[in-house]
Amino acid sequence: MLTLLARVHRIHPRSSTLRAFRAFSNASPLSPQPFRFTMPASKPQPESNSKVLILGAGNFGSCLAEHLGDSNHRVFLWSREADVVQHFNLHHRNAKYLPEHDFSKNITAVGPDLPDGKFLNEMDVLLFAIPTQFLRENLTILNRSLHKTSLPLLIFVNKGIEIGTDALTLEIIADTCGAEVAKAATFISGPSFAKEIVRRRPTSVSVASFTEAEANKTSDLFHQPHFRCYTGSDPIGIELAGALKNVYAIAAGMSDGLGYENNTRASIITRGLAEMTCIGTAYGASPLTFLGLAGVGDLFLTCSSSSSRNYTVGYRLGQGEPLQKIIATLGSVAEGVSTAKGVKTIIDKLGVSAPIAERVYEVLYQDKATKTAVQELMDLPPSRELELPPTAGGPAKQLMDKLGLSRG
Numbered sequence: 001m002l003t004l005l006a007r008v009h010r011i012h013p014r015s016s017t018l019r020a021f022r023a024f025s026n027a028s029p030l031s032p033q034p035f036r037f038t039m040p041a042s043k044p045q046p047e048s049n050s051k052v053l054i055l056g057a058g059n060f061g062s063c064l065a066e067h068l069g070d071s072n073h074r075v076f077l078w079s080r081e082a083d084v085v086q087h088f089n090l091h092h093r094n095a096k097y098l099p100e101h102d103f104s105k106n107i108t109a110v111g112p113d114l115p116d117g118k119f120l121n122e123m124d125v126l127l128f129a130i131p132t133q134f135l136r137e138n139l140t141i142l143n144r145s146l147h148k149t150s151l152p153l154l155i156f157v158n159k160g161i162e163i164g165t166d167a168l169t170l171e172i173i174a175d176t177c178g179a180e181v182a183k184a185a186t187f188i189s190g191p192s193f194a195k196e197i198v199r200r201r202p203t204s205v206s207v208a209s210f211t212e213a214e215a216n217k218t219s220d221l222f223h224q225p226h227f228r229c230y231t232g233s234d235p236i237g238i239e240l241a242g243a244l245k246n247v248y249a250i251a252a253g254m255s256d257g258l259g260y261e262n263n264t265r266a267s268i269i270t271r272g273l274a275e276m277t278c279i280g281t282a283y284g285a286s287p288l289t290f291l292g293l294a295g296v297g298d299l300f301l302t303c304s305s306s307s308s309r310n311y312t313v314g315y316r317l318g319q320g321e322p323l324q325k326i327i328a329t330l331g332s333v334a335e336g337v338s339t340a341k342g343v344k345t346i347i348d349k350l351g352v353s354a355p356i357a358e359r360v361y362e363v364l365y366q367d368k369a370t371k372t373a374v375q376e377l378m379d380l381p382p383s384r385e386l387e388l389p390p391t392a393g394g395p396a397k398q399l400m401d402k403l404g405l406s407r408g
Ligand SMILES: NC(=O)c1ccc[n+]([C@@H]2O[C@H](COP(=O)([O-])OP(=O)(O)OC[C@H]3O[C@@H](n4cnc5c(N)ncnc54)[C@H](O)[C@@H]3O)[C@@H](O)[C@H]2O)c1
Pocket: 056, 057, 058, 059, 060, 061, 062, 079, 080, 081, 097, 129, 130, 131, 132, 134, 138, 157, 158, 159, 160, 192, 193, 194, 195, 331, 332, 333, 335
C-alpha cells in the first residue's frame, strides 16, 4: 500500500512524507479504520420517535432540531435565553437565529434553566450545540444528574479549541463527565451551513466516535435523502479539522477583504490544508481524516463563502475594521477567533510550521496589519510542498492515555 502510494504520488521511497505515513500506520494511537475498541455504549435507541434534547438554540442547534423534528423525532430545544424559549413555543420561530424559518411542531423549546435530572435521563439523545468556550461550565452541571449506566446517545457538533487549556471537546468531556462518557461520545463535523440544512439542500457530514455502534446510531438518526453521514473512527482528527478550518477561513476572508483574487484564495485553501494535515499528524490524528468532509470539505466551504462567519470576520479585518467592532456586531459565534489562540500554543508546542495560522494569530492578537501578514507569507523562503512530521506520541497519545485507550 505504501509502495503504491509512493509510486502514484511520485514520492521517493525514503522521503520524510512516506516515512511519516509509515510511522503513522505503525505508531499512531489513532487509525482511520477500522474501529478498534470495545466501548461503553449508550442505551438502545427506539426504532423511531427518539426523544432528543438539543442544548444550544443558536443557528446550528436550531437547524439540527428542525432536521430531527422534520424526521418525526420528539425534539426539545434548550435555550439559556428566556425570550427565545417563550417566542419559540408561541410562534414556532426562533426570533434570534434563523428568524425566517418556520420550525417543525415536533419541537418544544425548554429553558432558560438547564433541564433537571429526571428530564435528562428520559432522553434517548443529548446533542450539544454550545460554543466550545461554554461547554465545560454546562457539562459540569449536567454531569451531576447523568445516569452513567444508561447513557443517552451523546452527540457534539461544536468546532473549536478551549482557550487556556487548549483542550478539544473530547478532553472537556473527559474532565467534566469522566473517561467512560468521553469514550461513548460522537462528533459530527463537515461542510454544513445551518441555513442550507433547514432548506434541505443536499449536505454530507463526517460522524466519528471511538465506538462504532455509537457512530452508526448517530448516522442512523441523522441520515436522510438530503443529508448523508459518513462514519469514521478518528474523533480527534475530525475535531481538530473542524476547529482548524475556522482559522484558515479567517485567512481566506482577509485575503478577499484586501482585494486579492482567486489565485490567492486557492493558495490559502491548499496551503491551509497542508498546515492542517501537518498539525493533525503531529498531534497524533490520521492525516487521511484531513482529506475528508470534516477536513478539506469544510475548509473549502468556509474559505469560499460569505455565509461563513469566520470568513466574514477575516473579510471585515481585510477591509480595515477593528476586531472588537466585528465581534460586537457579528450577532453569532465565530469559533476561529478564540481557536486561533489554542492553535498558536499547539503549533509552538509541537514545533510544526504553520505560517498562515501564525499570521492569523498575529493579526487577531498582536495588531499585525492584514496586508503585512500576506506580504510576510509571500516573502517566506521557497520550501518543499508537503513534509509530514513524525507521529509518535503527541497530544492524542496523552488524551488516549487519559481515556484508557492506548495500545498496551
Ligand atoms: N452555524 C453553523 O452553520 C454551524 C455548522 C456546524 C457547526 N457549528 C458549530 O456549532 C457551534 C454553535 O454554533 P452556532 O452557529 O449555533 O452559534 P450561534 O452563535 O448561532 O449560537 C450560539 C448559542 O450558544 C448559546 N450560548 C452562549 N453562551 C452560552 C453559555 N454560556 N452556555 C450555554 N449556551 C450559550 C447562545 O445562547 C446561542 O444559543 C459552534 O461551535 C459552531 O462552530 C455551526
